[in-house]
Amino acid sequence: MKYDKESYLKEVLKGIHTDRKTKKRIKEDLGIRIDDGYKEDPFFDLVIEMGEPSLVAEDFMENLDVIYPDLPFVIQQMVPYEYRSKANIFGLPLVHIHTGGAKNNSVAKGVLAIGDIAIGFRRWIESNVA
């Protein structure tokens, strides 16, 4: 797939689950990095030079974990997690777990939905268990 700067950044950031401040920092730094790449090489290819956005995001996630090893347990539990089963019923995944988004706003949609905000036939709302 061919990306321009904006679509590349958007794809990378989609895969990075961290606080807004860090995301903003990453967006700013990668933006400058891409500008530098184009400036030094007019044929600069984002994917060849920097990697597929999903892999860049994965790399960030792996290394960002190292930054916050001393966070309290409660905060560590807010680290985002998402699981979507392959099985679908009426277009909805059988199971969708999505928790730990910024301000606890991750949405889970599925027949069985578990998330900060859950939409489904059977739901568990993590931050507000009834």
Place this chain on the structure above:
Amino acid sequence: MKQENFKKQFKKGLLELGILKLLTESDHYGYSIIKEINTRSNNTLDLRDGTLYPILYRLEDQKIIESYWETQEGRGKPRKYYKITEIGKERYVNMLEDFNLVTGGINSIINQ
């Protein structure tokens, strides 16, 4: 631990030392750090953005390095440069001593 994991963990620790070494020589921006590390290591370290920036954030948060913006002539947008602080210079010297001590010890074991 798988071979790939070992390499990753090993690299992570050493990259911080390599980055601080560069910054003791001169101030650098992100892309120039990537190029320098990869060139000087003959691409064996294969430093990528997703590895570099989290290290820079951690070093900056710990006041080991500082960043500042500078606009180059003929370039509209400012660029973010990183410089090593006094705390960072001390940290670098200590890390280098530890590195030499540990690698010396490991080399003695391997070469015996």
